[in-house]
Amino acid sequence: MSTTPHLSNRKCQFTVLASLLAVLALLCFYQFRQAMLTPWVGDDIEYQYIVGHKYLEFTDSPIESLDDIVDSQQRHYFFVNGRTPVHFVIQLFSSLFGRQAFAFMQTAICMLFLMLAIRLSHLRCGNPLHVLMALALWFIMPSIAITPVLQANYVWAYAFILLFLILWEGRQRRMWPLICLIAFFAGWMHESLNIGLSVGLFVGLITKSVTDRRKWLLFVCFCLGLSLIILSPAAWMRAEAQQIALSTSLSMAAQSMRVTFICIIVLTAAALLRRFPLKDFLKENIEFVVAAIVMLLFNIIIGVATARQFLGTELCAAVLLLRFVARQGISSAKVRAAVAMVSLVVCLSIATKRIHFVDATRQAYADIVDKAVNAPDGTTVVIDNRVDGKPWPGVNHLYTMEKMLQTTTHRPISLQQAQ
Secondary structure, three states: OOHHHHHHHHHHHHHHHHHHHHHHHHHHHHHHHHHOOOOOOHHHOOEEEOOOOOOOOOOEOOOOOOHHHHHHHHHHHHHHOOHHHOOOOOOOHHHHHHHHHHHHHHHHHHHHHHHHHHHOOOOOOOOOHHHHHHHHHHHOOOOOOOHHHHHHHHHHHHHHHHHHHHHHHHOOOOOHHHHHHHHHHHHHOOOOHOOOOOOOHHHHHHHHOOOHOOOOOOOHHHHHHHHHHHHOOOOOHHHOOOOOOOOHHHHHHHHHHHHHHHHHHHHHHHHHHOOOOOHHHHHHHHHHHHHHHHHHHHHHHHHOOOHHHHHHHHHHHHHHHHHHHHHHOOOOHHHHHHHHHHHHHHHHHHHHHHHHHHHHHHHHHHHHHHHHOOOOOOOOOEEEEEEEEOOOOHHHHHHHHHHHHHHHHHHEEEEOOOO
């Protein structure tokens, strides 16, 4: 009789471990598959070439060595973008390492991003429910294609920033020079997230009366990294060139900020129905609250061209929502089962939809290449592919495909979208 509880406990542990491994295995398969099959168009083609001497100009000279990337990034800082570490990595994978290396790296960093986000949210990486909840929020956020340019600019960069934030909240005393270096490069990752975070961290230092000089030194290192993006001439050129109506930005926000709205609804409902100490909770997490607000205002002011500009705000909202779960807990077994089921359905339904989209775009891409390669020299190939009822690829992406085909086939190939 005494062995029954022990066996039952071991069976429960095995079930939890098996569930966790199954979820992570499916995630790895999904990420690797999407990374291998998603067509590279637009910037993913442009970054295979050396940057030119004009605003947003890429030459017709493909990158063939590390020296080419160093040369390219020197001009990139002045004419394209100030996120030099991120775009150095992008050109490394787009040009020299290739798709398979990118797929392996993407899968690994995706797992790292998930674990860091769970850790920062004060949840347990070994709990399948916590993993499923974090995954569901991730899938609900604005979608970005699994290609080097978009993943390195957002998921990879954000993973590095999450690492910094975990070190920021910890009491790490060893390897201090390395932590300062991490803070510096974290600040140099992405301005649309880090401008908000810098304000949030500063407000946190002031309101919590932090006197630890090391914390202030980390903050300075983070801001120094961010200043390299802000001081980039290309950053100001991009800001001046982006003319987007306020109504368009607000409409995009209303359509894209799903996790933020869920967070607001849950916290408000908890405060009203369960007497949750919302004011204390917001004070404890003031850094993320301020960062989310500042990032939202920053993006609306400069203009929102794509939904992915809200990923920083959505990430902060997700951390706040998961921290609420960590603080309150889910005591009812029925509620835990319901949350797990809803999270799983959300993940599977969105993943299935995105797999279908990638398969359709891959087929469209193959059709375009086949038509272009078999067309007589000097002719214009008319493209009439549609994915989910919309022309694919867009006009801007056709230009980069045309450039790629001309470079690889050494033939005068011209592509044109059907009217």
